[in-house]
Amino acid sequence: MSDAIRVTRTTTKREKPKDKDLSFGNVFTDHMFVVDFQEEKGWYDPRVEPYGPLSLDPATAVLHYGQSLFEGLKAFRGKDGRIRLFRPDKHVRRLNRTAERMCIPALDPELVLKSWTTVVDVDRDWVPSAGGTSLYIRPTIIASEAFLGVRPAKEYLYYVILSPVGAYYPEGMNPVRIKVIDKYVRAVPGGLGEAKTAANYAASLYAAEEAKHEGFTQVLWLDGVHRKYIEEVGTMNIMLKIGDEVITPPLNGSLLAGVTRDSVLALTREWGLYVSERLVSIDEVVDAADKGTLREVWGTGTAAVISPVGELVYKDRKIVVNGGRIGELTQRLYDTIVDIQYGTVADTRGWTLEV
Numbered sequence: 001m002s003d004a005i006r007v008t009r010t011t012t013k014r015e016k017p018k019d020k021d022l023s024f025g026n027v028f029t030d031h032m033f034v035v036d037f038q039e040e041k042g043w044y045d046p047r048v049e050p051y052g053p054l055s056l057d058p059a060t061a062v063l064h065y066g067q068s069l070f071e072g073l074k075a076f077r078g079k080d081g082r083i084r085l086f087r088p089d090k091h092v093r094r095l096n097r098t099a100e101r102m103c104i105p106a107l108d109p110e111l112v113l114k115s116w117t118t119v120v121d122v123d124r125d126w127v128p129s130a131g132g133t134s135l136y137i138r139p140t141i142i143a144s145e146a147f148l149g150v151r152p153a154k155e156y157l158y159y160v161i162l163s164p165v166g167a168y169y170p171e172g173m174n175p176v177r178i179k180v181i182d183k184y185v186r187a188v189p190g191g192l193g194e195a196k197t198a199a200n201y202a203a204s205l206y207a208a209e210e211a212k213h214e215g216f217t218q219v220l221w222l223d224g225v226h227r228k229y230i231e232e233v234g235t236m237n238i239m240l241k242i243g244d245e246v247i248t249p250p251l252n253g254s255l256l257a258g259v260t261r262d263s264v265l266a267l268t269r270e271w272g273l274y275v276s277e278r279l280v281s282i283d284e285v286v287d288a289a290d291k292g293t294l295r296e297v298w299g300t301g302t303a304a305v306i307s308p309v310g311e312l313v314y315k316d317r318k319i320v321v322n323g324g325r326i327g328e329l330t331q332r333l334y335d336t337i338v339d340i341q342y343g344t345v346a347d348t349r350g351w352t353l354e355v
């Protein structure tokens with residue numbers, strides 16, 4: 001695909017909220033990036049255009065069978081005024097892995113990266129600067145063919161929208177209460193769990209709502225086969241420290257290969273910690289709590305970076321982690337990653353890309 005990127009600028013600029021009023025995902029910038037796909041043409045006509053509604057035929061395939069994917073990453077404005085993306089190459093690769101699983105034609109990785117840097121550059125005034133704020137980047141692909149047969153579509157739409165978001169922890173990092181559920185499952189190996197596609201999120205809503213009604217922040221998913229091994233916490237990867245071992249479940253097909261997960265594994269290995277990607281049963285977690293060796297539990301993901309878990313409830317058993325306080329390693333990981341994202345420390349690992 002060699003088309004040049006056309007840029008059509010808006011003539012009616014949207015009102016920008018103040019940094020202090022930002023929350024998540026409810027405000028969008030002036031422009032979006034769009035590329036179309038047709039079987040005969042491949043991906044064609046990459047362009048930046050004013051943000052606005054899509055016009056879809058009611059028979060559009062994605063509305064019926066959910067053939068779609070998305071990504072989520074952020075652009076950060078440092079104190080030096082520079083704008084950086086965090087590990088965009090990893091997100092590009094994951095986007096194409098999801099595309100393959102969803103029978104969506106692959107995109108040229110260079111075009112995907114270019115789409116993010118181009119639209120962020122066009123809307124660079126929208127990248128907020130207050131501490132903890134960022135510009136969330138949401139690339140999406142939908143099957144756009146109007147056809148009701150169940151088969152991969154022959155037409156697709158790739159678009160990228162941008163949303164300025166507030167600090168995830170406006171009052172500081174806060175340990176959360178989590179319900180361990182074995183009544184519902186999110187994914188199984190061989191299914192869609194490792195793909196970033198809409199169906200996984202639809203599958204997760206009911207359990208999360210039930211847990212929220214019971215006063216929990218989120219659910220801890222157990223594996224779908226044995227309902228025994230821990231997998232993910234809400235829409236984050238899960239990690240724990242038992243004794244001196246830092247543990248996270250392996251990428252065995254039912255969980256998402258998080259970019260933050262990968263970053264934490266790289267850092268903890270660099271720091272010389274004892275790190276394992278292995279199965280951890282909920283019984284092992286309960287056992288460690290009983291023995292006093294369960295030191296820290298945290299989730300990892302783009303939205304929160306690191307989310308400390310203060311309490312886990314499994315059946316009638318309540319486990320308080322580290323006295324409900326943020327663990328030392330949890331805090332160190334958060335501080336280290338955030339400093340890299342905002343350019344507060346030098347990026348020695350090539351994780352950031354300046355726009």
Ligand SMILES: Cc1ncc(COP(=O)(O)O)c(C=O)c1O
Pocket residue numbers: 072232234235236237256257258259260261300301302303
């Ligand atoms: C189901 C799920 N697991 C894990 C993650 C964490 O991935 P990442 O660190 O790439 O944001 C996400 C996305 O944020 C997710 O949706």
